[in-house]
Amino acid sequence: MADLARELGVSMTTVSRALSDHFSIGPEMKLKVQKLAKKYNYQPNRMASALRKGQSKLLGIIVPYLEGRFFPKVVRGMETAASRAGYNVVICQSNEDLTHERRNIESLLSAQVAGILVSVSRTTDDFRHFEKVRGRGLPLVFFDRMMPGDALNAVVLDDREGGYLATRHLLAQGGRRVAHFGGLQQLTIYRNRYQGYRDALAEAGLPVEEELTYFGDNTEEAGAEAMRRWLALPNPPDAVFAAGDYAALGAMQEAERQGLVVPTDMAVGGFSNETFTPIAKPSITTVDQRCDEMGQAAVRLLLELIDAQAQGLDFASRQLVLRPELIIRESSQRLGRLSPTPEPLADAAVQ
Amino acid sequence: MADLARELGVSMTTVSRALSDHFSIGPEMKLKVQKLAKKYNYQPNRMASALRKGQSKLLGIIVPYLEGRFFPKVVRGMETAASRAGYNVVICQSNEDLTHERRNIESLLSAQVAGILVSVSRTTDDFRHFEKVRGRGLPLVFFDRMMPGDALNAVVLDDREGGYLATRHLLAQGGRRVAHFGGLQQLTIYRNRYQGYRDALAEAGLPVEEELTYFGDNTEEAGAEAMRRWLALPNPPDAVFAAGDYAALGAMQEAERQGLVVPTDMAVGGFSNETFTPIAKPSITTVDQRCDEMGQAAVRLLLELIDAQAQGLDFASRQLVLRPELIIRESSQRLGRLSPTPEPLADAAVQ
């Protein structure tokens, strides 16, 4: 910058102002400076700028992992919204690990991000690192997985609704004994999906039977194990709603290994609309999580917080809830005629 | 930091040195400072530090996208290696778009990263932004997809070998007319996979027939379109090696839609070991890309470059080539007896 100033015979102040399009600089001066900057390939040092201004155009994102369909899609949505507002993003993976998550927070604080978007790790049971962020006055928005409490900003999916829609659909397809593969219940998302399952059963006048619920990791192995247990029961289920697609797949495969036909003997529904769900045979009915919307909404909320803070305003904390979408595929469609139920329930989601 | 110094009645220098574990500070002083820092929850401002030292502990990563299995896995490998060396990473997506890629480079330069790891976008045909990075003396390592030229550092997969192994396997399974779905040939990886295909054909004394090659995007639709064309030929192929798993899947599905049985009538091999390949029915034979190794190797190479540069040494540019692994699944295994070939070629990869 000093070079530019010297070459043009003006001060650094003028150069700085011309480059940041300050109103007090004449248009022809601006043009001259900007042209020379381009010629010399001048690159502003944002560290220095952030240091001086105490604020960077950087948003921090913490996700548990990047594998799978959900988080990459959400991150893409975030990047879209962020770059529209002139922000860049830094992505960190917590690897579903509390220690990692703490380190991620430290990194982002040290990187002087303008705000943090976080989806809490599965194993996190201590939330002081998040309190620290708020203590510093740094805007914080949770997405998909939030910490407990209600004075916080978050964008989440209505997981209960998702579980409810999926289970109701299985019942409407003639399921009389619908089992549930639940995720680890310390995560709100899994508790809510379970709640949706129970709500749908209650609505149909059915009891929640403990022998028909199984909680575990969302993996094929766990899904298969659950199915093995269920099929060993005197009165096994005829449908399963799994809180994750991997478990749904594992359960489906195990049922088939044991000679059952899906969906005729065993209807299956999952959660997340993973890439493989339309590809599996039969293709898997699942719940879509509105990834892109979630990412964009989370960034918009964060930017509002940042703006409010810059203006010294108080901002009431807000939680956005997105409605999930049930995607009906082969693994659950008994097509009526095969249904063992005399009077299937109505299913509004089926066209 | 000034607060700490005041409270302890020492200078900021002492505090700074105590915190960075400088040798000239007494152990009891260090302890005192560090305890107080913890108490006040002192967080070093890395922007200021980076500004002063002209170097940050930040590595920039540019990937075309994060969806799918490959890039998340590579990034995970990178994070592992980076964090071992005390570095953090910033991830950017170029979205397979040159303009985006240029912006990513600018962002990373402005963020004062210590080095950049990049996998080039598919549409990039102008490489000046990379030259600019090297012009600044910033270490640059390509992974998986590199720019043309040879005075550069890169970690790549031996894509030719992957194409060769897959094609040779299809031939060994009795394929007599093996078709190839190739990716866009402006990317070296796809040219190399095509080359491997041709090498395997040549080794088996077979000609490369133009009507049996099709180039397109790695999507299900393109794969299906290719298969439609091939099946309309007077003498259609009996096996396909696709340079991507999505295309392999699309081709396989189209073949089945037209009444063929995979692998009996049509053997199929893909590339990338995507998550869905073991799940599809039949499961898809594919080539694994050693994601984790690639990520770790790329970071190690970058760190060596950074070190060499810090010591003012010259570093001969280096290209690491990883060997891919052929993963044989159902979509290609004709199990000998079904093979229409009288004398199948030997296939070392089959156990």
Next chain:
DNA sequence: TTGTAGGCGTTATCAG
């Protein structure tokens, strides 16, 4: 072993 002083590249303030 500790302190002093100057500067990394930018920008806000205040004075022309």
Next chain:
DNA sequence: CTGATAACGCCTACAA
């Protein structure tokens, strides 16, 4: 409209 100056938080010669 433009310029001089100080400061952001940290690090490191150099001096003590």
